[in-house]
Amino acid sequence: MTASRAAAERAEALRKEIERHSSAYYVHDQHTIPDAEYDRLFRELEALEEEYPELASLDSPTQRVGGKPLSGFATIRHDVPMGSIRNIAYVEPGSKANLYDERAAIQFDADIRKKLKLTDRDLPVEYTAELKFDGLAISLRYEQGVLVRAATRGDGMTGEDVTLNARTIRDIPLRLVGRNIPFVLDVRGEVYMLWADFEKYNTSARLRGEDTLMNPRNAAAGGIRQLDPSISARRSLRFFAYGIGSSQGWVVPSNHSDLLDALASFGLPVSSCRKVVVGVKGLMSFYREIAGKRPTLGFDVDGVVYKVNSLAIQTALDVDNTKKHPDWAAAHKFLPQEVSTKVEDIEVQVGRTGALTPVARLAPVIVGGVEVSNATLHNEDQIRRKDIRKGDTVIVRRAGDVIPEVVAVVLDRRPPGTKQFQMPSTCPICGSKVIKVVKEQRLKTKESRQKEEAVLRCIGGLACPAQAKEALIHFASRRAMDIDGLGEKLIDQLVDQGLAKNPADLYSLKGSELSRLDRMGEISASNLVKSIETSKNSSLSRLIFALGIPNVGEETAKDIVKAFGRLDFIIDARPEVLVFVPNVGKDTATPVYAFFSDGHNRQVVDRLRQAGVNWVESPITIRASFAELIARLDIKKIGAKRAEQLASHFQTISRLVDADLSELTRTLDSETAARSVSEHISEIGVRQRLLDVEAQLIDFGMHWTNQPATAVRAPGGALVGKTLVLTGTLSSLSRDAAKQMIEAAGGRVTGSVSPKTDYVVVGDDPGQKYQEALELGIRTLSKDELLRIVEGAGQQTLSFDDEH
DNA sequence: ACGCCTCGAGTTCT
């Protein structure tokens, strides 16, 4: 068969591109293309050369195994070439995509059995299964047990002499130990870097203003190939041995697993993550096991390696050793976690708070086994920084194992004529203006500096359909009013058909109106009406949270409700009063006040109350302190101490605001301070405002006291005052249920582990919070231990909540 | 003014 001109051109193009990437990668430590993509190009070229052998030229990248040596190192010829292992991938029949799933193991095993001419009746083949480390392969030569030479793989035949650098690696013994040490031993293994060391290195590099390293693999590969061994030493590299090249003066073990044991017995580090397995089932279960352990290994592993265990069978399979890869071994890679794809469009979404969020619509790709077609781009700055444009090819990764993230643009593939992305100047949904909210930064400098928020916001409020929808979704959500069956799709329809614009409308929906909607029968309609009805029995704090007031989440809603007890107080509360609520400052008080001052919102809330969304009202549990109120006014020269003096002298606001300068001076013992107070009070509106605040506090039945606010309630329970953190899944106990239980026992549940945490409750498959707990020496509890503590404390925990 | 804790808010897919 003759190569067509098209094939020849394609091969040439592939060669050029592969050369470019591999030079960037190996020579300059730069990452210009995701690994999976590089593999794909490489395999395409291999396939072409296999089909048309006359295209295979000697200078083709497929003829080389590693990168080109950097100048500056002596070259070393390997006694036994350092080959590489072939990658196996399962290809779905009829699909071009490589699915690197466990089925690849089936083909590998079948291949071996066929070459060995085994039939179904023969015994399964024995393999060793090991980790495929993601670092740099090197060879260590020991003569009479002493390390004499270390070399990189290089092109497989010759590599670079990195002996000095290898000596800085603590894992690498300078002298072998144990009995029966070979006269000559050429150890093969991988230099790698632990994640923790990688982070440490980058943190200190950042502090020094030096360049940071891209990833642990490049750090290891670059680190071992530094001309200055002290640079190499700074990277705290590690080493694992996984095989040998040549050896003299010993009896080589008869299978691979014994060989690894022997290496370990010489004092060489050999990973304990290895197994002797039998047949294809064994291969697959090892693959699955490591895929699961991967996040906890502490270093990068990009797959597993299978080797026929018996060295005799290896040799038998190796008769035709002219090939680049041995037949008796294979690398089974994990699903790629970084993949490239095209940005088909950049759209802008509008969230509940009006925030405009750009989202990349991607050509669907499989990342980590899941199809991804959207990725958030967060905000304008983010897009600018990465310069992501419509039409670009980008590298996508699943960050934190879940949420897709655009890592970088592959600039080489940018088509001509792309334009920088521009955020719209009006809301894409309702056309209202969009603004960047300006935040005042209270700085002591002369000009109170102003800082813009990073996000653009639509000012349309609930008049904007996007925000109205999001507000309803939030209102109905599980943690808010928990209206079962009212999901996003349904809310879309309700808003689009004008049946509901705000939460209050939900409570007047008729079953007959609902059953006319898409995918709604009479039964589901009446179920929905029922769950809307049920939601009236949730709780006041859920309602406050459900309203979606900026800066008021679940916890803050609880704090506010604890303080005021009843809805009408919350509605009327002035910001000066709201700040008496623990954990509520100006930035929370202002939005709350603004929310309830808005006529439209007020109307919605009134309608909700009329519909019966209301609760048994209970007394107030905070004390307002007059001194604190004065201190918070931020009057110049008046700090906590003088506020105290004013409070104890005047006792009430009415008397303070009418005080003359001489009385103030006498009280404070300072004329300038007194003047400052009187100037503040005479500012327009201040006097009236203070009187209003006082009137309100009296209305609410708050006690005026100069004592600091006191804790009102000392609840019983086994976990009083304890802070707990949950991690992992607690079988048969949902997170929410666990949280409720802990709170009922007087404890608190927070999201992250800190020195203040008392216990970490560890479930199955825990996250890194477990690690943090161990590092900080915090006590951990199993689910059962938690239950025992909570239940052991008995009944008093159950009844405490209703002292109001 | 600074730093430590937490909370709020946004986000994807099954």
Add this chain to the structure above:
DNA sequence: CTCGAGGCGT
């Protein structure tokens, strides 16, 4: 889960 920023103690 992660990031940013509010609350609060020092």
